[in-house]
Amino acid sequence: MSRALHHKSTTYRILISLISGICFALACSVEPPVAKPSRVEVVDVYSHPSAGAPVGVVYLKAINQGGSADRLVSVTADIATSAELHETIESDGRMKMIHHPAGFEIAPGSELTLTAGGKHIMLTGLSGKLEAGSTFNLELLFEQTGTVKIVVPIRPRSH
Numbered sequence: 053m054s055r056a057l058h059h060k061s062t063t064y065r066i067l068i069s070l071i072s073g074i075c076f077a078l079a080c081s082v083e084p085p086v087a088k089p090s091r092v093e094v095v096d097v098y099s100h101p102s103a104g105a106p107v108g109v110v111y112l113k114a115i116n117q118g119g120s121a122d123r124l125v126s127v128t129a130d131i132a133t134s135a136e137l138h139e140t141i142e143s144d145g146r147m148k149m150i151h152h153p154a155g156f157e158i159a160p161g162s163e164l165t166l167t168a169g170g171k172h173i174m175l176t177g178l179s180g181k182l183e184a185g186s187t188f189n190l191e192l193l194f195e196q197t198g199t200v201k202i203v204v205p206i207r208p209r210s211h
């Protein structure tokens with residue numbers, strides 16, 4: 053009698069492990085697919101000569117070609133000790149700059165434009181003058197895309 057019981061429990065144990073194995077395999081197959089990572093492409097990058105000023109500015113366009121939102125969170129430049137995300141706004145008839153420490157969000161399929169008189173990257177603590185015709189390196193950190201390294205050409209101001 054006891055031997056029969058023992059045999060039965062062994063069969064039962066094998067059955068349990070078999071079922072849990074199947075459940076595990078099923079769980080693997082029904083896991084949600086990994087979200088397609090958003091991919092940001094950075095184009096139209098340029099800066100201007102510093103002309104003796106201790107600050108520099110960078111403009112660019114960041115296009116989010118991914119299927120989810122992304123965010124430009126921070127920037128580092130090899131020629132400046134600090135690179136901040138700023139926006140020029142008009143307040144009481146005067147232009148002023150505000151710092152965006154949380155960065156700029158880019159909705160899927162849309163683009164972030166950093167341009168004169170609007171959003172921009174502000175460089176301070178320059179290690180040298182920004183001369184027209186030369187370049188410097190910039191690293192952009194996006195929340196989803198990760199780090200994007202770009203070379204920034206310094207273009208003369210048009211006016």
Ligand SMILES: [Cu+2]
Binds near residue numbers: 138139149172
């Ligand atoms: Cu600024």
